[in-house]
Amino acid sequence: MISGNLSATFYLISGVLFILALRGLSSPETSRQGNFYGIIGMIIAISVTFLSVGNFSSGFVYVIIFLLAGGAIGAFIAFKIPMTAMPELVAGFHSLVGLAAVFVAISAFINPEAFNLGSPGNIKLASLIEMSIGAAVGAITFSGSIIAFLKLQGIMSGAPITFKGQHLLNALILISIIVLTYLLCVSQSSHLFWFLLSISFLIGFLLIIPIGGADMPVVISMLNSYSGWAAAGIGFTLENTALIITGALVGSSGAILSYIMCKGMNRSFFNVILGGFGATEQSSKDQNKEQRPVKSGNADDAAFLMKNASSVIIVPGYGMAVAQAQHALREMVDTLKKNDIKVSYAIHPVAGRMPGHMNVLLAEANVPYDEVFELEEINNDFANADVAFVIGANDVTNPVAKTDPQSPIYGMPVLDVEKCKSVLFVKRSLSPGYAGIDNDLFYKENTLMLFADAKKMTEDITKNL
Numbered sequence: 001m002i003s004g005n006l007s008a009t010f011y012l013i014s015g016v017l018f019i020l021a022l023r024g025l026s027s028p029e030t031s032r033q034g035n036f037y038g039i040i041g042m043i044i045a046i047s048v049t050f051l052s053v054g055n056f057s058s059g060f061v062y063v064i065i066f067l068l069a070g071g072a073i074g075a076f077i078a079f080k081i082p083m084t085a086m087p088e089l090v091a092g093f094h095s096l097v098g099l100a101a102v103f104v105a106i107s108a109f110i111n112p113e114a115f116n117l118g119s120p121g122n123i124k125l126a127s128l129i130e131m132s133i134g135a136a137v138g139a140i141t142f143s144g145s146i147i148a149f150l151k152l153q154g155i156m157s158g159a160p161i162t163f164k165g166q167h168l169l170n171a172l173i174l175i176s177i178i179v180l181t182y183l184l185c186v187s188q189s190s191h192l193f194w195f196l197l198s199i200s201f202l203i204g205f206l207l208i209i210p211i212g213g214a215d216m217p218v219v220i221s222m223l224n225s226y227s228g229w230a231a232a233g234i235g236f237t238l239e240n241t242a243l244i245i246t247g248a249l250v251g252s253s254g255a256i257l258s259y260i261m262c263k264g265m266n267r268s269f270f271n272v273i274l275g276g277f278g279a280t281e282q283s284s285k286d287q288n289k290e291q292r293p294v295k296s297g298n299a300d301d302a303a304f305l306m307k308n309a310s311s312v313i314i315v316p317g318y319g320m321a322v323a324q325a326q327h328a329l330r331e332m333v334d335t336l337k338k339n340d341i342k343v344s345y346a347i348h349p350v351a352g353r354m355p356g357h358m359n360v361l362l363a364e365a366n367v368p369y370d371e372v373f374e375l376e377e378i379n380n381d382f383a384n385a386d387v388a389f390v391i392g393a394n395d396v397t398n399p400v401a402k403t404d405p406q407s408p409i410y411g412m413p414v415l416d417v418e419k420c421k422s423v424l425f426v427k428r429s430l431s432p433g434y435a436g437i438d439n440d441l442f443y444k445e446n447t448l449m450l451f452a453d454a455k456k457m458t459e460d461i462t463k464n465l
Helices: 004-025 028-051 059-080 083-110 125-153 166-187 190-208 213-238 241-265 269-273 282-287 299-307 318-323 326-338 357-364 375-384 454-464
Strands: 311-316 342-347 372-374 387-391 422-427 447-451
Touching: 004 028, 004 241, 028 241, 028 357, 083 125, 083 190, 083 213, 083 357, 125 166, 125 190, 125 213, 166 190, 213 241, 299 387, 299 422, 299 447, 299 454, 311 326, 311 357, 311 375, 318 326, 318 357, 318 454, 326 342, 326 357, 326 454, 342 357, 342 375, 372 375, 422 454
Parallel strands: 311 342, 311 387, 342 372, 387 422, 422 447
Antiparallel strands: none
């Protein structure tokens, strides 16, 4: 067993490493180093936690077994999971963080003596408040993440699910959670505790189901924040410094990211937190809209336009991820650059299914970082570019975001792809994007639709360059 002062010192060191990890993850160039710092910090935190326990019982054998089993499962998933399924994986892992917070809170409430929190019916007030908040937020994180996972996986429709009086019901449940927390602190009734958990699970479902697919990247970052605050709440209950620091870092960074993304999408941050956006009937109307004629072409046509261009802007989206076309895209771009054609990449902040999804895929294909630009940096360049090559991006290029006040994505900043002299749009069909709305870009005079698998089309274009 190590002393309390030594434990606190090592926890502080792990906290510093977690901060360095976040700092490293802020840039693709330092992300590997950031991950390394995070791994070392977590190893230190886990080791110190075990060494701080003075009396090892037979129960710790099970803890070690489950720890090794969980680590093995996590490692297996990390090696096997394709990059296209990363958003679903993140949502699934968020749910586990929330569930872990709930289990710890249940254990602390049932057996407070084991955590030095008092006795059943006589738990310290501060610990009970922290425990209640951590359990409630953890339950919301778990159930909300499950819904996000189901939507991202396609098991549940990505369209908003709404019903009359939804927001009023959500408000009443949230008020009930606050009231129940107060009553629990007064009475310490086990019935109130279980009821608090039950309605917390329920509100998690209700908060996420009205959120449309186009807003899912924001949901991912929001749930990330929730999982952090749940961990921090339980950290206070357990008086574990490392858990408090880690939870606070995850919670605050997730909240900041959610705010930045909401600003970039012209969404209300508070509406995101309360699950109040994306609920509109417009998407279903657009699905039934009569399709207009489009101009379609093939790889030869696309190659001809690119060979005669002086500048090309690549706009990647989820379709590129599904087809795993990032490496083929890199080869095409290399061929273009050999012909002295200027090429750059335009990344929308919510392209894909999670924040930074496209950046990760392009980094995997060794695309130079200085060729990748965010929306604000490159949007003005579309008007001067000869060709825009849109590979699987849909909602983030839809001009209706600027023209149709009834559209669910109205007000969301989009890439000004339609301003290019020529637009090459790679897509399997004219089906709407994840938001469920028709893309007016398909029908523009300067748009040539390339109906094919994104990877195969890109490879065919490269052969004809």
